[in-house]
Amino acid sequence: MATASSPVKRGRGRRNQWQVFLGALAKNKLALFGTTFLIFVLITMAAAPWLPIPSPTRINLAETFQSPSARHWLGTDENGRDVFARLLAGGRVSIAVGFAAALMTVVIGSALGVMAGYFGGLTDRLIMRFTDGLLAVPVFFLLLAVVAIWGSSITVLVVALGFTRWMGPARLIRGEILRFKTMEFTVAARALGAGHVRLMVKHLLPQAMPALIVATSIGVGNVMLIEAGLSFLGLGISPPTPSWGNMLTASQFYMWTAPHLAVYPGVMILLTVMAFNTLGDVFRDALDPRLRSSGP
Amino acid sequence: MVRCLRLFAALTVAVAFAFSLAQDLDAPQGGIVQIPLATTPGSLNPILPSELASAIINWTMFSPLTAVNPWTNEVEPYLAESYDANDDLTVWTFYLHQGVTWHDGEPFTAEDVKFTFDAIRDPETAATTAPDFARVTDVEVVDDHTVRVTLSASDGFFADRLSLGGNEIIPKHVLEGFDSLYDAVDFISRNPIGTGPFKMRNAQPGSFYELVANEDFFRGRPFLDGLTFRVVPDGNTRVTQLLTRQLDWVDLEAPQLPSVRNNANIEVTTFDSLGYQLFAWNLLNPLFQDVRVRIAMTHAVDRRSMAQTVSPNLGNVDDVYIPAGVEWVERPDVEYREYDPELALQILSEVGWAQNSDGLLEKDGETFSFYILVDRGDVQREQMGLILQQYFTDIGMDVEYVLAERGGRWLDETRARTFDTRLAAFPLPNLDWAQRLYTCSGPFNSQSYCNEEVDRLFGEVLSTIDRQEQSRALTEVGYVLYDDPPNMVLLWRDRMTAHSADVGNIPPNNIKDSMPFSYLLYRR
Numbered sequence: 001m002a003t004a005s006s007p008v009k010r011g012r013g014r015r016n017q018w019q020v021f022l023g024a025l026a027k028n029k030l031a032l033f034g035t036t037f038l039i040f041v042l043i044t045m046a047a048a049p050w051l052p053i054p055s056p057t058r059i060n061l062a063e064t065f066q067s068p069s070a071r072h073w074l075g076t077d078e079n080g081r082d083v084f085a086r087l088l089a090g091g092r093v094s095i096a097v098g099f100a101a102a103l104m105t106v107v108i109g110s111a112l113g114v115m116a117g118y119f120g121g122l123t124d125r126l127i128m129r130f131t132d133g134l135l136a137v138p139v140f141f142l143l144l145a146v147v148a149i150w151g152s153s154i155t156v157l158v159v160a161l162g163f164t165r166w167m168g169p170a171r172l173i174r175g176e177i178l179r180f181k182t183m184e185f186t187v188a189a190r191a192l193g194a195g196h197v198r199l200m201v202k203h204l205l206p207q208a209m210p211a212l213i214v215a216t217s218i219g220v221g222n223v224m225l226i227e228a229g230l231s232f233l234g235l236g237i238s239p240p241t242p243s244w245g246n247m248l249t250a251s252q253f254y255m256w257t258a259p260h261l262a263v264y265p266g267v268m269i270l271l272t273v274m275a276f277n278t279l280g281d282v283f284r285d286a287l288d289p290r291l292r293s294s295g296p
Numbered sequence: 297m298v299r300c301l302r303l304f305a306a307l308t309v310a311v312a313f314a315f316s317l318a319q320d321l322d323a324p325q326g327g328i329v330q331i332p333l334a335t336t337p338g339s340l341n342p343i344l345p346s347e348l349a350s351a352i353i354n355w356t357m358f359s360p361l362t363a364v365n366p367w368t369n370e371v372e373p374y375l376a377e378s379y380d381a382n383d384d385l386t387v388w389t390f391y392l393h394q395g396v397t398w399h400d401g402e403p404f405t406a407e408d409v410k411f412t413f414d415a416i417r418d419p420e421t422a423a424t425t426a427p428d429f430a431r432v433t434d435v436e437v438v439d440d441h442t443v444r445v446t447l448s449a450s451d452g453f454f455a456d457r458l459s460l461g462g463n464e465i466i467p468k469h470v471l472e473g474f475d476s477l478y479d480a481v482d483f484i485s486r487n488p489i490g491t492g493p494f495k496m497r498n499a500q501p502g503s504f505y506e507l508v509a510n511e512d513f514f515r516g517r518p519f520l521d522g523l524t525f526r527v528v529p530d531g532n533t534r535v536t537q538l539l540t541r542q543l544d545w546v547d548l549e550a551p552q553l554p555s556v557r558n559n560a561n562i563e564v565t566t567f568d569s570l571g572y573q574l575f576a577w578n579l580l581n582p583l584f585q586d587v588r589v590r591i592a593m594t595h596a597v598d599r600r601s602m603a604q605t606v607s608p609n610l611g612n613v614d615d616v617y618i619p620a621g622v623e624w625v626e627r628p629d630v631e632y633r634e635y636d637p638e639l640a641l642q643i644l645s646e647v648g649w650a651q652n653s654d655g656l657l658e659k660d661g662e663t664f665s666f667y668i669l670v671d672r673g674d675v676q677r678e679q680m681g682l683i684l685q686q687y688f689t690d691i692g693m694d695v696e697y698v699l700a701e702r703g704g705r706w707l708d709e710t711r712a713r714t715f716d717t718r719l720a721a722f723p724l725p726n727l728d729w730a731q732r733l734y735t736c737s738g739p740f741n742s743q744s745y746c747n748e749e750v751d752r753l754f755g756e757v758l759s760t761i762d763r764q765e766q767s768r769a770l771t772e773v774g775y776v777l778y779d780d781p782p783n784m785v786l787l788w789r790d791r792m793t794a795h796s797a798d799v800g801n802i803p804p805n806n807i808k809d810s811m812p813f814s815y816l817l818y819r820r
Contacts, residue, residue, distance in 0.1 A: 058686075059682060059683055059686045061598070061601040061602065061604075061605045061683065062601070064605055078605075078679065079605070079679065079682060079683065148701070148704070234672050234673075234699070238699050239678070239682060239697065239699060240682055240685070240697055252532065253532075253549070253551055253675050254551045255532060256532075256535075256551055256552050256553075256554045256555040257551045257554055
């Protein structure tokens with residue numbers, strides 16, 4: 001079996017996946033900035049309980065609309081709550097919702113996409129026509145209806161987003177599977193007696209992984225934007241739980257007196273979504289061999 | 297009868313005096329004033345159920361028999377030239393203005409009044425003001441300009457209530473041909489015909505409504521040549537459009553004040569809204585049935601700080617359930633329930649509630665748990681709900697904050713009386729409204745408050761039109777409500793409007809309630 005690993009060793013000029021990723025990241029200055037920002041934000045959020053900042057939900061009527069100070073790093077809002085603490089707490093909620101919902105879209109999307117691509121025929125047609133049908137429904141309004149019926153909690157939001165946004169990944173994966181299922185390694189595996197499930201899960205899905213990772217990364221950004229939009233309309237995360245979207249909603253009322261309250265969550269949404277999108281680009285560059293530069 | 301007429305004459309003189317003080321009746325003619333509507337009006341037939349936007353626009357095209365003068369807050373005859381009642385206030389006679397014509401030129405008569413009142417009483421119409429006519433047994437046309445309304449019981453506020461909107465007179469000759477008022481679709485959506493100061497020229501539902509002056513308006517031609525109503529849903533956009541002169545008169549919230557304050561082209565008017573924000577307990581819930589619990593919860597909240605936060609320098613808090621702006625009622629002299637969480641805990645412990653090891657209030661193994669239902673959209677209430685949650689949590693209550701759609705869960709739970717506690721606002725444009733809120737069978741008494749003494753006193757209020765008698769009974773009501781609070785007063789709201797400085801005769805009132813007097817607006 002020693003020979004099995006030899007192709008990798010033989011290409012000494014070839015780098016491993018991690019190096020490829022770092023290489024791609026170094027080339028994309030925007031993505032480098034985005035990723036640094038993201039890592040910084042995630043670490044700060046994780047460290048929030050140990051930082052000397054007040055509670056994000058504690059109201060203090062004696063300290064409304066304060067300017068930044070040693071105690072309140074970004075000042076306070078209309079209820080005297082610490083804006084910095086709320087940004088961190090809100091970001092945790094927004095990013096968690098983004099990740100959870102994006103993962104869910106990818107799981108549902110890849111399950112259906114793999115089945116459609118692998119089995120083809122009637123299964124393919126049924127799944128893909130259903131997908132097309134759902135794609136024809138404006139997602140945002142579908143979400144509005146879902147949230148209006150089941151109320152807005154984090155769980156409802158994640159599930160609703162997951163169930164209304166899996167169509168893109170499903171089509172993507174189906175395309176990948178169609179491409180790979182006629183290739184020799186699939187034929188070989190089948191000849192060796194692999195069953196449907198083994199073929200789909202062990203042989204085909206890993207081939208589609210690069211596309212999946214890209215879809216997830218970009219999906220996180222998109223879902224965060226939708227969550228912000230829903231919260232802005234008052235249908236996403238409900239107070240007192242902060243999220244960047246509902247912080248924006250609350251601040252619009254004070255746009256004449258305290259416009260900076262809208263700037264903070266706005267900038268955070270902008271930078272985070274941009275970071276996830278550029279990260280998606282880097283993943284695509286790194287993982288798709290067709291896009292990889294062929295060297296000098 | 298004689299007493300009634302004397303009172304009425306005195307009132308008229310007082311009103312005329314106030315009038316001459318407040319308004320410029322020698323104003324230039326011409327120009328247009330642009331006013332925002334938050335939504336497309338649901339119905340241009342004033343008696344059909346509708347929302348704020350309809351109330352605003354309909355009052356400029358249709359005339360009620362009586363109207364509240366926004367400069368004095370007094371009820372005046374409007375389309376009725378005068379009115380009186382018999383001694384036990386069961387028969388009300390309205391003497392109508394002569395020579396009034398509809399916008400299409402047809403003469404207005406007592407038949408139109410009967411047609412309107414009968415339509416409001418018809419359950420098929422589902423008119424918002426149907427409860428006002430619950431006691432009406434007969435509407436009789438005495439002659440072309442006299443209508444007599446017979447009631448099943450005394451009602452000293454019958455004529456006053458006709459001024460509250462939704463009771464404007466509609467044309468019999470246009471609408472009698474329809475099986476249902478809802479079938480008159482063109483009338484409802486585009487081409488209403490009224491007797492009011494302005495008539496519809498161009499209706500573009502969803503966008504704007506252009507009205508022109510009614511040259512034959514029975515109170516004299518309006519100073520303006522027209523009014524334009526623009527549908528602008530967003531409050532900040534409305535203020536921006538005022539700054540860019542696309543609108544002339546907008547309601548203003550406190551945080552928007554800095555945007556217009558130093559603008560020479562804009563003037564701000566502050567007025568008592570005669571309404572209050574409140575925290576209501578559901579008294580069907582055993583948790584709140586003990587009056588001591590309600591009083592303790594009142595002491596647990598720093599209502600003055602909260603009011604100052606949500607409405608800086610606009611409004612006040614006290615424990616009197618009668619607006620200070622209604623000057624003819626003597627206010628009960630009661631002590632304000634100060635913020636005192638220690639006292640709150642002490643009172644609660646008398647009832648049996650004590651803090652357990654987790655700091656939560658507990659009694660017989662149950663914790664003090666409830667939720668506050670808040671309607672989305674009113675920024676003051678959204679904010680006060682959060683603040684209240686914290687004050688109650690601080691004394692060991694387990695409180696959930698539930699933000700719900702006003703037209704959805706909030707209204708459903710209000711109607712079904714299933715909420716634990718809720719935030720709401722009560723307008724008291726007319727003190728008669730208080731009986732809708734606090735009598736055992738009052739139509740807006742969703743908190744299920746019932747105090748026999750309050751019912752008896754409101755019975756006294758309704759059985760007279762003598763303001764002094766009414767004032768005495770209402771002051772008594774104030775004392776009873778203080779001792780047995782139906783809800784917690786959070787804020788008596790002062791409100792603001794902002795208008796272009798070159799528009800004159802802007803009353804100190806909200807836009808809606810000023811509309812019957814829109815014919816006095818003018819442009820410098």
